[in-house]
Amino acid sequence: MRRVVALSVLLPSLAWAQSTKPQFVPPNGLPLDTPLGTARNADGSGVVTFATMQAGIAGAVTQSQLAGALTAYLTSEAAAATYATSTYVDAAVQTETSRAKEAEQANASDIAGIKSDYITSSMLDSTLGGYVTGAALNSALSTYLTQAQATSTYLTQSQATSTYLPLAGGSLSGALNTQQITISRGDIVLTGGGSVLLFSGGRTGAYFSTNSFGDLVINTAVGGGGGIRMIPTTFASLPSSPPAGTEHYCSDCYIGSGAKGVNVLYNGTAWTGVSGAAISH
Incomplete structure (x- = not known):
C-alpha cells in the first residue's frame, strides 16, 4: 500500500x-x-x-x-498546403494524357495529309528500277568518244563522204589521190573498158587494160611516152627456182657471142633466153 x-x-x-x-x-x-x-x-x-x-x-x-x-519535417496541414495529393496528381496526369492524345490525333491527320503529296521509298525504288544509274552509264560509255573528242579526232560524215570512199558499196567519181593502196585478199576489178594508168613526172606512162579475149594489154606509148622497163639484176641474184614463166632482165647474161644484157625466162627447170636459147654469164 x-x-x-x-x-x-x-x-x-x-x-x-x-x-x-x-x-x-x-x-x-x-x-x-x-x-x-x-x-x-x-x-x-x-x-x-x-x-x-x-x-x-x-x-x-x-x-x-x-x-x-521535428523542425525539418512538415506537419500534415503544411504538406497538404504545399504538395499535391495523389488524387490531384492522378487528375492532372489524366488531363495531360487526354490533351496529348488529342494533339497526337491532330498531328496524325496533318502527317497523313503531307504523306499524300509524296511517294514512298518503295515506290521510288520501283520507279527507278527501269533507269540506268550514273555509274552504270559511265561504265557503258567508257569505250566511246565524246562528241568533242570524235569531232577533233575523226572526220564528220559529210567530210568522209565528200573525201573518202565509203566503207561498203557505193561509187567514186573523180580522181582518187593516195600515196599507197593496200588490198588484203581482194581483187581490183575493172569493168566497162577501164584501164590502170601509171603517171610519172606529169606524163602518162604505161597503162594496163584488157581486150575482148580477156588478155592483159600493156600499152606503152600513150601521149608519146611510156615503156616497159625491168630493173636489171645479175645472174647470181636471180631466184633459184621461181614459178615457170618468171621473166627478168639479166645484166651479165648473154646468148652465144652476143652482148651482155638479155631478157631471161624461167622455163620451170632453168633460166634461158626468151626464145629458149641457152644463156651464159
Whole structure:
C-alpha cells in the first residue's frame, strides 16, 4: 500500500518534466533500490525500482528536443498546403494524357495529309528500277568518244563522204589521190573498158587494160611516152627456182657471142633466153 501511495505521489512530478529533465527524488526518503510492482529478479530484487525509473527518465527525450528534431519535417496541414495529393496528381496526369492524345490525333491527320503529296521509298525504288544509274552509264560509255573528242579526232560524215570512199558499196567519181593502196585478199576489178594508168613526172606512162579475149594489154606509148622497163639484176641474184614463166632482165647474161644484157625466162627447170636459147654469164 505504501508503494502505491508513493507512485501516485511520483507521477504528478514526472508529468511536470517537459522542457528539462527533472531531478528525481524518491518520496519520503525511500532508497533508490526500493522495488516498484511485484516483478522480481532471480536474486529477489525488484525489476522496477526508483533507480531504474530514474535511469529511464534520464534517457527520455524532452519536449523541446522533440520539437527541435521535428523542425525539418512538415506537419500534415503544411504538406497538404504545399504538395499535391495523389488524387490531384492522378487528375492532372489524366488531363495531360487526354490533351496529348488529342494533339497526337491532330498531328496524325496533318502527317497523313503531307504523306499524300509524296511517294514512298518503295515506290521510288520501283520507279527507278527501269533507269540506268550514273555509274552504270559511265561504265557503258567508257569505250566511246565524246562528241568533242570524235569531232577533233575523226572526220564528220559529210567530210568522209565528200573525201573518202565509203566503207561498203557505193561509187567514186573523180580522181582518187593516195600515196599507197593496200588490198588484203581482194581483187581490183575493172569493168566497162577501164584501164590502170601509171603517171610519172606529169606524163602518162604505161597503162594496163584488157581486150575482148580477156588478155592483159600493156600499152606503152600513150601521149608519146611510156615503156616497159625491168630493173636489171645479175645472174647470181636471180631466184633459184621461181614459178615457170618468171621473166627478168639479166645484166651479165648473154646468148652465144652476143652482148651482155638479155631478157631471161624461167622455163620451170632453168633460166634461158626468151626464145629458149641457152644463156651464159
